[in-house]
Amino acid sequence: MQSTLKKQPKSSFLMNVSHSLEEIETAKTHVVAEIGKKTKLPGFRPGHVPADLLLNSVDQNFLNSEVMKHLINASYPDLMKEHERIPICQPKVTVTKWVPFTDLEYTVEIAEKPEVVIGDYKSEIRKQANKIIGENSQEEILNCILNTTKIELPELLVEEEKNRMLGRLYDQISGMGITMDQYLESKEFKPEDLETEYKALAEKTLKAELAFAEIVTKEGITVTDEEIEATIAANPDETSRKAFADPANRWYIVSVIQRQKLLENLFEIASS
Numbered sequence: 001m002q003s004t005l006k007k008q009p010k011s012s013f014l015m016n017v018s019h020s021l022e023e024i025e026t027a028k029t030h031v032v033a034e035i036g037k038k039t040k041l042p043g044f045r046p047g048h049v050p051a052d053l054l055l056n057s058v059d060q061n062f063l064n065s066e067v068m069k070h071l072i073n074a075s076y077p078d079l080m081k082e083h084e085r086i087p088i089c090q091p092k093v094t095v096t097k098w099v100p101f102t103d104l105e106y107t108v109e110i111a112e113k114p115e116v117v118i119g120d121y122k123s124e125i126r127k128q129a130n131k132i133i134g135e136n137s138q139e140e141i142l143n144c145i146l147n148t149t150k151i152e153l154p155e156l157l158v159e160e161e162k163n164r165m166l167g168r169l170y171d172q173i174s175g176m177g178i179t180m181d182q183y184l185e186s187k188e189f190k191p192e193d194l195e196t197e198y199k200a201l202a203e204k205t206l207k208a209e210l211a212f213a214e215i216v217t218k219e220g221i222t223v224t225d226e227e228i229e230a231t232i233a234a235n236p237d238e239t240s241r242k243a244f245a246d247p248a249n250r251w252y253i254v255s256v257i258q259r260q261k262l263l264e265n266l267f268e269i270a271s272s
Contacts, residue, residue, distance in 0.1 A: 001019055001078065002020075005083045008109070011113065011114040012154045013085060014109050017107070024101055024104060027067050028063075030070060031070050032063075060100075079108065085112060086113070089157045089160045090160060094109075111154030111156040111157045114154060116150075116213075117150040121144055121149070124148050125144045142208055157206060162199050215262060223253075231257060
């Protein structure tokens with residue numbers, strides 16, 4: 001594999017990647033073997049079909065797709081390691097050249113965690129204290145933080161978050177038994193209006209998450225095991241309690257408690 005790296009704006013990077021004929025042939029052999037494990041042909045047990053018979057029985061478009069997919073997916077971790085990159089979201093892969101089983105070139109666009117520059121949010125909170133206390137508004141505290149924070153979000157990250165939010169909206173609409181067209185009509189929205197609204201929402205959500213995480217670290221806000229257990233136990237849903245008890249999911253509980261502690265501290269600043 002050969003690759004080059006080019007820095008892009010907003011914590012993004014573009015890699016140009018190509019694979020040798022030998023790598024492509026190795027990938028093809030692997031893919032054919034995997035297909036053979038699931039293929040049944042008269043007179044042969046799965047996994048024992050000769051390669052030449054498999055090649056004649058497999059749809060070539062499917063084989064093309066699987067070989068490309070295998071090369072790209074298998075090479076991705078090595079690509080990140082080679083260029084010492086730590087992506088924050090899913091990459092965008094664009095195939096630029098594919099001569100079946102001979103030549104493969106593609107680009108990989110990735111986004112890393114952007115720099116978060118926290119300003120004097122405490123002074124801003126004090127300035128807006130009456131509004132914050134009067135409305136008991138977490139939203140106003142968030143606005144104070146965002147107004148004093150500089151973050152240039154990678155477009156790839158914003159797009160992923162926007163699509164995640166829209167996907168959740170589609171599921172909700174489907175559960176209501178209406179179509180997206182009907183939903184848009186009820187809101188007097190055009191499709192592009194929805195895209196614009198959710199892109200702005202995605203940007204605000206991401207900036208809030210990154211800013212809160214940065215301030216939590218800066219302020220040294222910690223969470224004890226006892227606090228984690230108490231939070232899990234307080235959840236009325238047994239299924240959720242079991243899910244959050246899984247060590248792999250405890251980070252979410254920690255982040256929720258840290259955020260709540262930070263908000264309490266900031267409300268105290270507004271009240272002082």
